[in-house]
Amino acid sequence: MxxxxxxxxxxxxxxxxxxxxxxxxxxxxxxxxxxxxxxxxxxxxxxxxxxxxxxxxxxxxxxxxxxxxxxxxxxxxxxxxxxxxxxxxxxxxxxxxxxxxxxxxxxxxxxxxxxxxxxxxxxxxxxxxxxxxxxxxxxxxxxxxxxxxxxxxxxxxxxxxxxxxxISDSEINQFLNEQIQRQATKISSDVNLAMILIGVPENSTPDQIKVLEDRAQSALTRARNGEDFASLAAAFSTTPDRGANGGAMGLRPLDRYPELFVQATSALPVGGISNLVRSGAGFHILKVLQRQSPPTTLLVTQTRARHILLRPSAQLSQAQAMEQLGSVRREILSGKADFAEVARRISQDGSAPQGGDLGWANPGMFVPEFEQTMNQLRPGQLAEPLVSRFGVHLIEVTERRDAPMTDAEQRSLARNVLREGxxxxxxxxxxxxxxxxxxxxxxxxxx
CATH class of the missing domain: 1.10.4030.10 (Porin chaperone SurA, peptide-binding domain)
Structure with missing residues (x-):
């Protein structure tokens, strides 16, 4: 991630x-x-x-x-x-x-x-x-x-x-540009390459190698003349799968390709075809099918959680609420109770009808004591009962993801960082x- x-x-x-x-x-x-x-x-x-x-x-x-x-x-x-x-x-x-x-x-x-x-x-x-x-x-x-x-x-x-x-707008713009560039250097571009391989067996003689190179050059010429690359892969490729899927290797980070492939295709646009690439396996022809560049916006970690809230009252002390939710937690972990069903039945929060689901939340949306506990949980993990200013909570994190920030969110948070400095x-x-x-x-x- x-x-x-x-x-x-x-x-x-x-x-x-x-x-x-x-x-x-x-x-x-x-x-x-x-x-x-x-x-x-x-x-x-x-x-x-x-x-x-x-x-x-x-x-x-x-x-x-x-x-x-x-x-x-x-x-x-x-x-x-x-x-x-x-x-x-x-x-x-x-x-x-x-x-x-x-x-x-x-x-x-x-x-x-x-x-x-x-x-x-x-x-x-x-x-x-x-x-x-x-x-x-x-x-x-x-x-x-x-x-x-x-x-x-x-x-x-x-x-x-x-x-x-x-904080001026120009300061915010400069800050965001710097951070996006920094983020881009840490997140490699994903690339989908298709390959035709003309294999060269071990102990091949120079004459045999020359024949195989000429065959590879013929396939390269036809590919550059506009013939369907997938058909050429099926006809020429000596890979074990015989060019299945048109020779496509799938979208993956650059560091999961051999360095020879990266060097041969780094300057190619989508649709571009490389020169012959010689490796220990033989002669390769590579075509760039797809490039997925790093996001041009900053990312924020979002968390999706659900909770059950009990509010202490004259009829229910804080200690009793914690004991009740502790019992509920044990029943959920043992499989005797369903979180969403219990939330709909006893939670005193507005999220009760949704089974306690709080939806996707950016950092800072909850009070610190709630968020601190939530941030320590892995998806699927259930916390011990927690006391906040609103009452006693039982929290479970269901999902976590990195999502692009809106322009307004980026500028607001950039302003806060610059202001702090x-x-x-x-x-x-x-x-x-x-x-x-x-x-x-x-x-x-x-x-």
């Missing part, structure tokens, strides 16, 4: 959102309170426009950064991690102060939605998430305050950076600018 240019990750542009990593991170790597032991009393290590940053804050962030570094196999030292943590805290502080000066606010509804998203991503209810956080020593109020700050950072960045990025540079420049205007006093190095 040809590899599409646009991978699934590109359908969810990062847009400089630290919140994206925070909200969708595993619960174990969410912000830590004071999990790193503090051997001495807390103290101020830096002041940003009269607001302090404490050693305890640096220690807590250092722990998370250290865990991330280990997970990625990085050999960063603790001293380097503490410096990175302090720099991040200073940058966050100046951005939050900038947000306050601009009147950017985050209401309770937005915090509730972010909290719900974290819970769903970890397949927990909000109540279970809060209980888990408290077990880990982080209060609900502290957690919600961290969510508020991350949402605040996101909004001020969107206002001050994202909205200033401009510009955002990183623009964001770094903006942070440097507002940091340069801030009063920053370094007190003591973190312990």
């Amino acid at each position: 040809n590899k599409p240019f646009f991978s699934r990750s590109l359908f969810w542009p990062k847009c400089s959102l630290f919140l994206a990593a925070f909200v969708w991170a595993p619960l174990s790597v969410l912000a830590q309170p004071s999990a790193l032991p503090i051997r001495s009393a807390d103290f101020v290590v830096a002041v940003v426009n009269s607001e302090p940053i404490t050693n305890q804050e640096v220690q807590a962030l250092s722990l998370r950064l250290q865990r991330d570094a280990r997970a990625q196999g990085l050999g960063t030292t603790l001293s380097e991690i503490k410096k990175l943590a302090l720099e991040q805290l200073i940058n966050d502080k100046v951005q939050i102060q900038q947000a306050a000066s601009l009147g950017v606010v985050v209401d309770e509804a937005a915090i509730n939605q972010a909290e719900s998203s974290v819970a769903s991503n970890n397949q927990l209810s909000v109540e279970a998430l809060r209980a888990r956080l408290q077990q880990d020593g982080l209060s609900v109020n502290s957690f919600r305050e961290q969510l508020r700050q991350q949402l605040l950072l996101t909004r001020v960045r969107e206002r001050e950076v994202d909205n200033r990025i401009r 510009k955002l990183e540079e623009a964001y770094a420049s903006w942070v440097q600018d507002i940091r340069g205007k801030a009063f920053i006093e370094m007190r003591e190095s973190p312990q």
